[in-house]
Amino acid sequence: MRWPARLRLSPRWAPYVFVSPFVVLFAVFGVFPLGFSLWLAFHSWEPTSGLDAMTFVGLGNFTFALQDAWFWKSLGNTLWLALATGVPQHLVAIPLAVFIHTRVHLLRDAVVGAYFLPYITSTVAIAIMFSSLFSTDYGLINAGLGAAFGTTPIDWLGQPENVKPAVAFIVFWRYLGFNVVLYLAALQTIPKDLYEAASLDGASPWRQFLHITLPGLMPMIYFGVTLSVIGGLQLFEEPFILTGGKGGPDQAAMTAAVYLYRMAFDFNDFGGASAMSWLLFALVAAMTWATNRAFRRRRSTR
Amino acid sequence: MSSGLPQQRWASWSAYALVGAGALVMLAPFYFMFVFATQSRTEIFNLPPPLWFGDDLQANLAILTERLPFWRNLGWSLYVALASTALTLLFCSLGGYAFALMEFRFKGPLFALVMATLLLPSFMNMIPTFMIMDALGWIDEHRALYIPGAASAFGIFLMRQFATSAVPRELIEAARMDGCGEFGIYWRVVLPLLRPAMGTLGLVTFIASWNNFIGPLIVLRSMEQYTLPLALRSLQSPVNTEWGALMAGSAIATLPLLVLFVLSSRQLIAGLTAGAVK
Amino acid sequence: MNRRFLDRSRRRVLRAGLAGALPAMLAAPGRSSAASRSAPSVRLVVAAYPLLDAIVRETLPRWRELHPGVEVQIVSRQYADHHTAMTTALSTSVRLPDVMALEASYVGRFAHGRGLDDLLQPPFSAGAHRAQWVPYAVEQAINRRGELVAAPTDIGPGTLLVRTDLLQRAKVDEGELTANWTSFVAAGARIKAATGASLVSNAQTVKDIVIRSGLQPGEGLYYGADGQVRVQSERFRLAFELAREVRRQRLDARVNAWSNEWAEAFRRGALATELSGAWMAGQLANWVAPGTKGLWRAAPLPASTYVGYGGSYYAIPRQSDPSRKALAWDLIRLLTLDRQRQLEAFRTQDAFPALQAAQDDPFFDEPLPFLGGQPARRLWRDSARRIVARPPHKQDTFADEVVGTELDNVLDRGKSIEAALADAARLLARRANR
Numbered sequence A: 001m002r003w004p005a006r007l008r009l010s011p012r013w014a015p016y017v018f019v020s021p022f023v024v025l026f027a028v029f030g031v032f033p034l035g036f037s038l039w040l041a042f043h044s045w046e047p048t049s050g051l052d053a054m055t056f057v058g059l060g061n062f063t064f065a066l067q068d069a070w071f072w073k074s075l076g077n078t079l080w081l082a083l084a085t086g087v088p089q090h091l092v093a094i095p096l097a098v099f100i101h102t103r104v105h106l107l108r109d110a111v112v113g114a115y116f117l118p119y120i121t122s123t124v125a126i127a128i129m130f131s132s133l134f135s136t137d138y139g140l141i142n143a144g145l146g147a148a149f150g151t152t153p154i155d156w157l158g159q160p161e162n163v164k165p166a167v168a169f170i171v172f173w174r175y176l177g178f179n180v181v182l183y184l185a186a187l188q189t190i191p192k193d194l195y196e197a198a199s200l201d202g203a204s205p206w207r208q209f210l211h212i213t214l215p216g217l218m219p220m221i222y223f224g225v226t227l228s229v230i231g232g233l234q235l236f237e238e239p240f241i242l243t244g245g246k247g248g249p250d251q252a253a254m255t256a257a258v259y260l261y262r263m264a265f266d267f268n269d270f271g272g273a274s275a276m277s278w279l280l281f282a283l284v285a286a287m288t289w290a291t292n293r294a295f296r297r298r299r300s301t302r
Numbered sequence B: 001m002s003s004g005l006p007q008q009r010w011a012s013w014s015a016y017a018l019v020g021a022g023a024l025v026m027l028a029p030f031y032f033m034f035v036f037a038t039q040s041r042t043e044i045f046n047l048p049p050p051l052w053f054g055d056d057l058q059a060n061l062a063i064l065t066e067r068l069p070f071w072r073n074l075g076w077s078l079y080v081a082l083a084s085t086a087l088t089l090l091f092c093s094l095g096g097y098a099f100a101l102m103e104f105r106f107k108g109p110l111f112a113l114v115m116a117t118l119l120l121p122s123f124m125n126m127i128p129t130f131m132i133m134d135a136l137g138w139i140d141e142h143r144a145l146y147i148p149g150a151a152s153a154f155g156i157f158l159m160r161q162f163a164t165s166a167v168p169r170e171l172i173e174a175a176r177m178d179g180c181g182e183f184g185i186y187w188r189v190v191l192p193l194l195r196p197a198m199g200t201l202g203l204v205t206f207i208a209s210w211n212n213f214i215g216p217l218i219v220l221r222s223m224e225q226y227t228l229p230l231a232l233r234s235l236q237s238p239v240n241t242e243w244g245a246l247m248a249g250s251a252i253a254t255l256p257l258l259v260l261f262v263l264s265s266r267q268l269i270a271g272l273t274a275g276a277v278k
Numbered sequence C: 001m002n003r004r005f006l007d008r009s010r011r012r013v014l015r016a017g018l019a020g021a022l023p024a025m026l027a028a029p030g031r032s033s034a035a036s037r038s039a040p041s042v043r044l045v046v047a048a049y050p051l052l053d054a055i056v057r058e059t060l061p062r063w064r065e066l067h068p069g070v071e072v073q074i075v076s077r078q079y080a081d082h083h084t085a086m087t088t089a090l091s092t093s094v095r096l097p098d099v100m101a102l103e104a105s106y107v108g109r110f111a112h113g114r115g116l117d118d119l120l121q122p123p124f125s126a127g128a129h130r131a132q133w134v135p136y137a138v139e140q141a142i143n144r145r146g147e148l149v150a151a152p153t154d155i156g157p158g159t160l161l162v163r164t165d166l167l168q169r170a171k172v173d174e175g176e177l178t179a180n181w182t183s184f185v186a187a188g189a190r191i192k193a194a195t196g197a198s199l200v201s202n203a204q205t206v207k208d209i210v211i212r213s214g215l216q217p218g219e220g221l222y223y224g225a226d227g228q229v230r231v232q233s234e235r236f237r238l239a240f241e242l243a244r245e246v247r248r249q250r251l252d253a254r255v256n257a258w259s260n261e262w263a264e265a266f267r268r269g270a271l272a273t274e275l276s277g278a279w280m281a282g283q284l285a286n287w288v289a290p291g292t293k294g295l296w297r298a299a300p301l302p303a304s305t306y307v308g309y310g311g312s313y314y315a316i317p318r319q320s321d322p323s324r325k326a327l328a329w330d331l332i333r334l335l336t337l338d339r340q341r342q343l344e345a346f347r348t349q350d351a352f353p354a355l356q357a358a359q360d361d362p363f364f365d366e367p368l369p370f371l372g373g374q375p376a377r378r379l380w381r382d383s384a385r386r387i388v389a390r391p392p393h394k395q396d397t398f399a400d401e402v403v404g405t406e407l408d409n410v411l412d413r414g415k416s417i418e419a420a421l422a423d424a425a426r427l428l429a430r431r432a433n434r
Helices: A014-041 A060-067 A071-105 A108-120 A123-133 A140-150 A160-187 A191-200 A204-232 A239-242 A256-264 A270-300 B006-039 B059-065 B068-103 B107-119 B122-136 B143-149 B153-164 B169-177 B180-192 B195-211 B214-219 B228-233 B243-276 C002-038 C052-066 C079-092 C102-110 C135-139 C162-170 C175-178 C181-195 C203-209 C235-246 C260-266 C278-290 C323-338 C339-349 C376-385 C396-413 C417-431
Strands: C042-048 C071-078 C099-103 C151-163 C273-277 C295-301 C308-315
Touching: A014 A270, A014 B068, A014 B107, A014 B122, A014 B143, A014 B180, A014 C135, A060 A270, A071 A108, A071 A160, A071 A204, A071 A270, A071 B006, A071 B214, A071 C102, A108 A160, A108 A270, A108 B006, A108 B243, A123 A160, A123 A239, A123 B006, A123 B228, A123 B243, A140 B059, A140 B169, A160 A204, A160 A239, A160 B006, A191 A204, A191 B143, A191 C135, A204 A270, A239 A256, A239 C079, A256 A270, A256 B122, A256 C079, A270 B107, A270 B122, A270 B180, B006 B243, B059 B243, B068 B143, B068 B153, B068 B180, B068 B195, B068 B228, B122 B214, B143 C417, B153 B180, B153 B195, B169 B180, B180 B195, B180 C175, B195 B228, B195 B243, B195 C235, B214 B228, B214 C079, C002 C042, C042 C052, C042 C079, C042 C323, C042 C339, C052 C071, C052 C099, C052 C339, C079 C099, C099 C323, C102 C308, C102 C396, C135 C151, C151 C162, C151 C175, C151 C323, C151 C339, C151 C376, C162 C175, C162 C181, C175 C181, C175 C273, C175 C295, C181 C295, C181 C323, C181 C376, C203 C235, C203 C273, C203 C396, C260 C278, C273 C278, C273 C308, C278 C295, C295 C376, C308 C323, C308 C339, C323 C339
Parallel strands: C042 C071, C042 C099
Antiparallel strands: C099 C308, C151 C273, C151 C295, C151 C308
């Protein structure tokens, strides 16, 4: 359709027009809350007293947070969970994707679909199912472990040492398929003739994997790992729902995000929660930047 | 590939078995969700839990529809998810295209700001969002759910990445020289090329909107307006949860997502290629 | 390629169409409520959670008789979500309900802010009604400034539920369980030896009761009236020692309340007693372990301790619409001071009345089949009247968890009681004034 010349968008203004719907929404719904939470981080606020109950406390919330045993505990939990979920996910997803890509042809869609399914489940359903599956005396996970390895029933949800692996498993279960799909997509972009040439040269499958597949996957690994870092450090839903919103025995599964939520809505300390969320932000930003640097160096040496 | 050597054949078969077992592990919780949906509350709490379907599906559905306007909630979830997807696709593709291929003031800092919001937990927005919604008069209206979401940081990130790699500048220049208007270029040249990423973003947005319950918790007030996750949660009380009905509701809630996934899984894979090729 | 594009645009058109059609479909039935919204009658908004929402709904016919033309809209949310939404509403003073239901454990937190109206002031003047409610329930809704922030509607008097069949097998008399804690533990050992059943579900439940014993009026649970941390006092030490003894003798089943194992333990007769609120009998009867009907009896808590487990209140937000406050108070009075309504709620939803007048009714003398015909409500009524209130503190929730965690350390990881309580005290002191 051709607009009359007067009404037609000039290339000079087009960017602003195109980007404005997004920017307007973002300014209202993204920036304002950001600013509000920054403002709040420097105030003490009893929320049920209303907006005018905010009192300025300067860096008081930040110093409290940095000296709070639970804050550090939650950061420790977060880092543990981020590593325990992030590393295995990618370590398993890459070979799995390679396997499916090269060997699975018949039921490929079904298999990929099965791995991707956990990603779309609702958290309410997950909570109920896994509480039942992780049940100590009669849950199916203990039953399976007992049948396969003869282990005694493990108290998954009642012991601090066990809650973390339980949560890690659920996160792994939920996002493995997502990463498999990412890597499958990337594998399709590696040209087949590279493999053919390598086979002709007599390279073993393992060497082909190391020198063709891995480098070819590098951009996608970067993308996937960045998402895992950000997601892992902000882990909230799985630990929250599995421990009924509390963080588990000895707060073992209380990630920083869960603690933030509790600070705000269980302990009614919004100022403290805001300060902590900005500290968490600083941490995530630092880790993302570090990931960026690590991959940039890797890529520049290629 | 699989040669005649018995060793290799065995290794091959065990690899298949492993992958197959993994797939079953992925599917097991779903299976139990559907099994529990057909069991009564007491039976679900049996140890060992029931392994096969029971006969309480009718009863569970009855409880579900009696306690909640369930089908209406389902309808609202569908409406909000569809609207959210449509709007997000529109705004993020427009914006992503602009960020990727056009030049304008503050482009860099603006994008950095948008990316920064990815790093903050979303529930910190609850109270300011509530204030805004009230100021706009959107409380208890579904607009409050799908309009803010259209400014998705993830969405614009994905669109920008994809547009950078999938849309050649020469094509745009050519279209411009052919006399195509800016919006025409977007609609006829860029959008078709963005198709795979749109599929991905559409799917991700739909799922996120469907499962979202914090947003509706803040802005919706009447039971008739609730979306599914919120409505289902109201079946949970500290002492008297209707587990069977809850599982039946959750199972039904998962079905549309399953259908959508089956229909669009190809799109998803194609779309996610985009993020890789930077 | 072209066809694919059409697919996409067709899909988008379809989506847009659906987006347009669905609201038309969904809004249609909604028109009736919109119509009533524009009607000139007054509308009260009540925010509640299950099962209070059912109680309010059941009260509506009576309400309509008293106030025809005043519509009541009930906004019901899941228990935790409701309180989160109330926090949000109070924080922005926006879209506040006229009547806000609150559970006992949240009243403390909300009482400290200035978000709720003082019901002792005019036009509410609840002071005149104060004596009609069970004393401890009222006192728990009074904050440090002496304001009554909410009216009690139901309470949960603590009770000891015992499996008489297991007691008989072990030749243990009920009196031994209730005399004092030492005999409670000793009886537990005998029960375990004779029947294999655990005495309690978790040693933590014992700690919960003992720390609430011996409270001086005006003394808070974890923090004293002066704001000092009290976790190193005698009652905590006793509680920890008792719990440790229970665990050492393997008298607890180490199951958490409401978990699968917990429910199953009841069904299989693996638990000899349960220390909880009176409402637990109803839960056991309804769905946890209906098969054990007739095998249970109710008794007072050991060592003459009287403790409350939960309860519900109704409050009026300070910033709610002033023109409706009088009506809101009328509704609250109907729900909490009307003998018929309180009894009705007890009958249908097992909500133990906070109104003392409602407790004088033949209903309380009825035999309870689950408890083998015991008229236990009389027992619970008496227990309720002897519970000592404790002023709530904002950090009570946090303190609950810290003390619980430290007890776990003592029970499972051999930490010394002094060290555990000292660590807990340190954590609590840091937050005393937040």
